[in-house]
Amino acid sequence: MEVSASDRELIAVMRQYFAAETELESLKDQLETARQAAGEAIFFYDPRQNTAHAADRQRSHRLRERSRR
Secondary structure, X not given: OOOOHHHHHHHHHHHHXXXXXXXXXXXXXXXXXXXXXXXXXXXXXXXOOOHHHHHXXXXXXXXXXXXXX
């Protein structure tokens, strides 16, 4: 069976999608683990108060957008 160029492109895009999805889930798990370890309740984060967390949230959003393309 011969694979066309468009099929190879689709395969490459799907690989990127699933890699981004996996990375996003890993990041969410890390954030939740850190939250639980700190004993913090869930609340709306103020990015001005926690710049490290804000950077993680921005990265999470970028990965989510990348996975939707």
